[in-house]
Amino acid sequence: MRANPSDVARIFDAELGEVEAETLYELGPRYNVAPTQPIPVVVEREGGRAVELHRWGLVPSWAKSAAAGARMINARAETIATSPAFRASFQRRRCVIPADGFYEWRREGTRKQPFLIHAPDDSLLAFAGVWAPWRDPGTGEWLLSAAVVTTAANATVGQLHNRMPVILSPDEWRLWADPDQRDTGLLEHLMRPADDDLLELRAVSTLVNNANNEGAALLVADGEVASSPTALTLFD
Helix, strand or coil: CCCCHHHHHHHCCCEECHHHHHHHHHHCCCCCCCCCCEEEEEEEECCEEEEEEEEECCCCCCCCCHHHHHHCCEEECCCCCCCCCCHHHHHHCEEEEEECEEEEEEEECCEEEEEEEECCCCCCEEEEEEEEEEECCCCCCEEEEEEEEEEECCCCHHHCCCEEECECCHHHHHHHHCCCCCCHHHHHHHCCCCCHHHCEEEECCHHHHCCCCCCHHHHCCCCCCCCCCCEECCCC
């Protein structure tokens, strides 16, 4: 995420703790966030709303190791209420995951062309998420982790893949993050594809294909884009 941490706290009317602020400023703008890395998450608790750092990839309380989270970066809207890994978090631990955008790919022969999917004005997006606390049985230390909720793609994202993150409006993310909100029908209604005109596609550098690459250069396209996509995906 490239947004300033203070701006994230302001947009989501949330507190930004000293430790979280120090870590986020230390990390700096991020252009290529990968699963199992720390991400900012907006969580609402009894004391109010706060920006926290969670590991991307939800680790259920019953998992034997944190490695389980690498397989749980996404929670599918269609099964989140019944999935053993996500149902408890869906009921009691929903969160908002701020993002400038997300990547999807299409294949051009042997080449994978990445696209940044973002708001036309580059405004911050609010992904629906779920989170969980996990205690390491070996060390007793606690780990906070989160997953992005995904749904069927809208027409824009559908040019590349058939899934996308659930993106919430300001009114919607407040409802989603409220831990006292238990209206299953309302929550299910929120987990729908975003309007087609909310997002646009932009071809970016193939440097994105390596999670070790970082920096603004990743957002500069480096080749022609084929017209018939074969999709690869991060959000399924």
